[in-house]
Each structure stands twice: as C-alpha cells, then as structure tokens.
Amino acid sequence: MPTTIRDLLDEPALGLELLVDGDLDREIRWVHVTELADASPYLVGDEFVLTAGVWRGRRHSAEGFVRALHSRDVAGIGYGLLVGDDGVPAAVRKACKEAGVPLLVVPLSTPFVAISQWFVDRLAADREQALRETLRLTADLLVAAEQPSADSALSSVARLLRRSTGHDVWIADDAGHLLARAGAAPDSPTRQRAALAAAHGRTEIDGWVVQPVGSGRTPAAVIAVAVDDTDDLQVRSRIDAARPVVGLVLARERAVKESERRLAGEVVSLVLGRQVESAAARMPYYGLDPDGSLLPFVCAVADREHALDSAERWLEDTDVSGVVALRGDELMLVVDGRPFRDSAGAVAAASALAQRVGAIAVGTGSVADDVSGLRRSLVQARQACELGRRRGGGAVVSHDLTGSHTLLLALQDQDVLDAFRESLLAPMEDYDAQHGSSLVATLRTFLDTGGRWQETADLLHVHVNTLRNRLERVESLTGRRLDSTPDRVDLWLALQAPSAGTPAPEA
Secondary structure, three states: OOOEHHHHHHOOOOOOEEEEOOOOOOEOOEEEEOOOOOOHHHOOOOEEEEEOOHHHHHOOOHHHHHHHHHHOOOOEEEEEOOOOOOOOOHHHHHHHHHHOOOEEEEOOOOOHHHHHHHHHHHHHHHHHHHHHHHHHHHHHHHHHHOOOOHHHHHHHHHHHHHHHHOOOEEEEEOOOOEEEEEOOOOOHHHHHHHHHHHHOOOOEEOOEEEEEEOOOOOOOEEEEEEOOOOOOHHHHHHHHHHHHHHHHHHHHHHHHHHHHHHHHHHHHHHHHOOOHHHHHHHHHHHOOOOOOOEEEEEEEOOOHHHHHHHHHHHHHHHOOOEEEEEEOOEEEEEEEOHHHOOHHHHHHHHHHHHHHHOOOEEEEOOOEOOHHHHHHHHHHHHHHHHHHHHHOOOEEEEHHHHHOHHHHHHOOOHHHHHHHHHHHHHHHHHHHHHHOOOHHHHHHHHHHOOOOHHHHHHHHOOOHHHHHHHHHHHHHHHOOOOOOHHHHHHHHHHHHOOOOOOOOOOO
16 A cells, blocks of 8 residues: 555654645655755655755755755655754745645654654555465465366456456457456457557556466467556556466366367267267267267368367357367368258358358258268268358358259359350340340240240240240250250250359359
8 A cells, every 4th residue: 555645644653744735645655865955866756855954054945945856746845843943944835835745844853764764664564465465366366276167267366356456357368359357348349459459568458457368479368457547566466466377277278178179079080980889979078969960060261270269159159069170171060950950040050150260161961860870961061061162252052052953063164154154045145135035034934844835924924926936036046956855954054054253053
C-alpha cells in the first residue's frame, strides 16, 4: 500500500502538523533531506522534502526554494523547527500556498531521521506484505493447476487473480479465443488485438494490462487484467505469478490433446484398414456407438493445425460426438449420424464445417448403419472431397453426386466440356437469339419428359405440330436425331455440362 502525506499526518509518534493544505493522498516515492537553495537536480519527483531552512541564512528566497522543488513535482515539504524558531517563516508558507505544495511543520522533538526511518520501515513492511501475498497467491495458483480439466484450472486461476487484484481478469489463447474469465471480458476483436500486442511486447491495450504466457514469437496464451493505472506494480507482480501456472496448465492440456489426437487418428486408420473390431472398441471413448449410425466428413485443408483445432471446436459448439483425425492434407471426421439422417442435414453441417476450418473442399459420405459399413462411407466422402477439390472455393459435395453423371462431367477438363457443349448448343442458341425462338428450352423439356410428345407440348403450351417443327429444326442445326438413343444422350449431356464461369450443379 503506498504511503501518502495523510499517512504521515496520521502517525501520532511523528507529531507532524499541516500548515498548508494540498493533495494529501499523493503517494510519496521517498523522503529527502536538503538544505540546498536549489535541490531540483537531485530529485525525480514525488519526494517528501525535509528542510530546516538553513538556506535562508545564505540570503536565498523562500519563493526560489519552493519553486525549484515544485518544478520537480515533489509530494510535499516538511519544515523542521530549530531552537529559537518562532514557527515556519511566513514567506515559506506563502510560497507553498501559491505553488499548491502541502507544507507540514516538523516539531523540535521530531528529528528528520525519525521520519526517514518511519518511511523506510513502512515501505519494507508493505513490500514484505506484498511478497507474502504473492507467495500465498502462488500457492493457491498451484493448487488451482491441479484441477482435473484445463477449463476448471484456468477458471480458478482467473478467479484467484481477480480476488488478489480487485480487477476483472481474462485469459485467452494466442488467437484471442477466450479460455477463462473472472468478471467482464472485451469482445473478440479486442481480445485478438490484445493477444497480438502481448506477442509484440506491448503491455497495455484499451485499459487492460496484458502479459504473454510462454516464450517465442507466438505465446501460448495471454493474461489480461483491467486496471486504471497501467504502472501498478502489484498487479503486474500478480500476473507474473500466474503466468507460469497458466503455462503449466496449457502444456498439460496440450500433451493430453496430442495423445487424444494420436488415438483418434488410429481409430480412422483402423476403419480404413478394415480392423473393425479394434475400431469399435475405441469408439465409445469418443462418445460414438459402434452399433449405431455414423456419418463421415472429409475436408481438404491447407492449414492443418488450424483446421484440426477448428474442427474440434466445431464438435464442441455443435454438441455432436465425434472423432477428428488428420491424414496428409485431409481432415477426417466421424460423427454420430443420428442428427443427420437426411442428406440435406449432412450437407448443411458440412457447409458450416467448411467455413469453420477454412476447407478447400468438403465431402460427405452416406450414413453408415454401424461401424461395419463405415469404411465404405469414408471412401465415399473422400471421393466426394476429391470432386470438391476440382470445383474449389470451399465446395461441399455429397456422396450422392459421386454416383451420377455429374461426377463424370465434373472430372472432365473445362476446355473439353466447353468445346463439346458449344458444338451442340451454340447453333440453337444463335438461332434463338436471331429469331426469338426457344429451341434450347424446347429440347430440354422434351428430354426431361423422356421424349413424350404430347406431355412436352402441354408443358410448353403449344400444338404437337408446332413441337414437331421445332424439334426438326433442332435436328437440322445439331446434326443429331432425336429417335437415336446415343444422339439423345449427347444432347442431354450438353445441356447438363457446366460452361466456364457457370456454377457447377448443386450437390
């Protein structure tokens, strides 16, 4: 606790008396005795200056003496009375009052050394108390570190820091994701900026004192405490006590997570390796029922570690049981398939996953009835993911697509597709543009109805003879006959083939 002018006045053993009022709650840095007319070169600020006025005998003015001290922003002046003094000179009182510097009278019975000794003893006691509190906090922090989970351990650390400092506390990882807090915490962008600031050596941002946990260019985490005075050494000492404990908790969690990730990778490897019984024995550890429905996702990723962390958080946020594994640049997930019995639900989940992990592409397999059918579903998901890679842009592809003509089209070179499409459709498109007709739409409807003349005419709201004339024009322009199955297939594929710059068919 800092020592102030008021503390000096409140100490009866010193017998000090206030003569000129001022900021009595000003913290005193040190007690300094001087009889120099100008002591400013030897001061740094916030000192309580003691003088007996010996400088007055050298014909120096009280105004000059006080002005020099005020220029160094002293906390106050103590004027010691000598034998024969009638009191503090009026000139001294006036100079202090004009400068706003508190002036205290030191009685003849109080030697200056008594004031200095009292200050030093109090300072030592405060530092000893602070050390005891830090040691007590460290002991409590070590107990908190023994909590069974990292979440509970870090939450306990945050609560201990808040109780010790009296300020709000939060702990975040290097990306600003909140790990624990006690009291209020800023929004995510502020936490991210604070983490970046701590990593670059800055210790304050937006009213928060921030300190990194761990060494190196990328700290493991950041601890932040909200304070008004960023030079509060006590707060910083409390943070320093917590940093190694937080580092210990995170290191332990990292070791556990790496072990769990290795085991998770083995589950997927066992499935792909047809070791069904071994995979089934491990699945309950991840909340998966080997006899229940299982759904796989396969993501093509660029940033492996980011994708792995994000996928694990996605499982936690969606409250879905599952296992995550990395194999090369493929991120594989096997989740409880019960919430995703329909294809639309699986694709929606895959889209959310793709955005979360920053995937190049995501493929979904079919929902396996149990672990024995999971390998087939995983292979489907990998094939779908490979198709998604060709599309790019975070494409999400369902396993349904890999068994259709769309897969064959998507696997072709776009230049080949464009040439094939143009050779058949361009003559009709040009004709439609010149004559305001609808040959392309007529052909599409005719093929969609399976070549049924009357149904096509009804859908187009035209007479059958009009339909016949249009389709004869199609045959003339394309060189294909609509009564030939191979020619019909060519025309149908040309209509299905995506052109350059046109979105691929939906999965």
